Amino acid sequence: MVKQQLVAPQAVNFACDRFRSLFPALTEEPGFIFFDNGAGAQIPQGVFDAINGHLLHRNVQRGGRYARSMEVDATIARARESVAALINARDCDEIAFGMNATSFLRLLSLAIGRTLETRNEIVVTDLDHEANIATWLQLEREGARIVWWNMREDNNLHVEDLAPLLTSKTRLVACTVASHALGSIVDVAVVAKLAHAVGAEVVLDCVHYAPHALIDVQAFECDYLVCSGYKVFGPHMGFMWGRLELLNVLQTFREDFIPDAPPSKIEAGTFIYENVAGMAAAITYLETLGAGHGGEEENTAPVSRRASLVRAMTSIREYEATLSFEMLEALQAAGAIIYGVDDTARLAERVPTFCFTLPNIAPELVTETMSDRGIGIRDGHMYAPRLMKRLGASLDTGVNRASLVHYNTVQEIHEFGKVLGDIVRGR
Ligand SMILES: Cc1ncc(COP(=O)(O)O)c(C=O)c1O
Known part of the structure; x- marks a missing residue:
């Protein structure tokens, strides 16, 4: 599983906008950037x-x-x-x-x-x-x-x-x-x-x-x-x-x-x-995503529900590697301390969930500033007190977490990176 070969980030073709349009919570507030999916994702209309x-x-x-x-x-x-x-x-x-x-x-x-x-x-x-x-x-x-x-x-x-x-x-x-x-x-x-x-x-x-x-x-x-x-x-x-x-x-x-x-x-x-x-x-939503995302076989009906789901999750995984790549670049550019896999050559070992802190800036302040700028991320202990201890983070303040899924975009990450940079520069 970890060894799955992923397509080079720039080679991925994923109809993100099409899938995103099925989520009312995302379309009703297009300016809001939702990077708190690890706490619960949005639902498509069909759900x-x-x-x-x-x-x-x-x-x-x-x-x-x-x-x-x-x-x-x-x-x-x-x-x-x-x-x-x-x-x-x-x-x-x-x-x-x-x-x-x-x-x-x-x-x-x-x-x-x-x-x-x-x-x-x-x-x-x-x-x-x-x-x-x-x-x-x-x-x-x-x-x-x-x-x-x-x-x-x-x-x-x-x-x-x-x-x-x-x-x-x-x-x-x-x-x-x-x-x-x-x-x-x-x-x-x-x-x-x-x-x-x-x-x-x-x-x-x-x-x-x-x-x-x-x-x-x-x-x-x-x-x-x-x-x-x-x-x-x-x-x-x-x-x-x-x-x-x-x-x-x-x-x-x-x-x-x-x-x-x-x-x-x-x-x-x-x-x-x-x-x-x-x-x-x-x-059913994921199956639809798989059926509409077959690459060369785009218009061929998958032979089974499982086949559609395999297609869906494979294309999600490939697309999310792009998101991970961009997130690592944005976090590194801001000088963030990234906990966990931080090497863009090892994207196959992670999903686009990022635990980080900004040196000498309270996680709470980062979250609040992000919120003021229309970005939802999280701070705290992530219901993992023992992990926080291992990371050297205090249980009271914890860390920041930005967690993305397949309806998030590279443009959103660029905006996140811009705000992160502003926070570091104290603007
Ligand atoms: C990895 C992990 N395990 C377990 C849980 C708890 O799940 P539930 O809220 O369904 O009890 C969560 C919730 O965030 C989680 O992220």
Whole structure:
């Protein structure tokens, strides 16, 4: 995954304006530059229509014998098929819907915590979002021993450092696919190979990676994966994937009348069906992007939904490398301290999410000035206090983060660079 060859930035041809025009929040305020996508992306009109349509016409409980209720069942079933296509799941029953990624990680840790015996070691990283750390640390009460896979001085996780941490006692490795703070990508297929070699399982946090590149649970060879809809052009909801044979034996909470089979055993209670309908529409948007972005094959219909999604995410990834290139140039020109991969020759190792500080200028001041000039970025600890400590940043002030997705443009980056320069010069 990390080794994917990217096209030279200047050679990329991406119909950004066409896709951008589908997002009302971007077109209604064309002067505003939205670089806070890591906290949640905007939604295309089709997602709103799907949520709206569900609430207006199908706002009933599923599982009834009347038409509207059966339509809800059908909506959920179709959404499972859509997510299965997005992540390359073998079976729709491997996908569960719910509130968010954090609650799925907690569900997993509670279930896995019940099975800790002599194999009780859990590997976590200091690069991850706290959601994928704190829940595992809780298991110390159940006898877990936490093993830290730490970043090196270059602020990257190196898979070579993982191997010596793994033993016959390792129960699982919990790590991110891409850092929500630094933008760096972890070679999770190698993580899974190493973990499986000692009989351990792998839980992946795919929240930040999802809008940027192709998810493939089969190629990742992971065991569980969590994701949030609102980071991938959908509404606030989450989904989880697990390997079917593992889900079958996972000890989750469920009432007696709920079948002890996935996905029911993972989906406690009622979830937000309209947001599930919205998530399916977000995937339809990506398929449309893929279908309209086939390069030489532009007008040929892709053979499958997955093929459209592969095309979409490949073209997004290539285009976003251009954005990363331009962002690095802008940040470097302003003398910013960039945390994480800062070499334009290593764009394949990152997504366009940038954690930075300006020397001797408070992150808060940078964010406020950017806001005054019509640019939305973020400052703070990025819900990663341990990472902040490693970066030498104070928890109170934190760092700045600019996080871009495929509807952002090079022109926006140039404007961002101009404002950054003004801040440095004190104007
Ligand atoms: C990498 C990462 N993991 C987990 C989360 C938590 O996701 P959720 O809000 O869906 O619980 C976030 C949210 O920002 C995130 O960026």
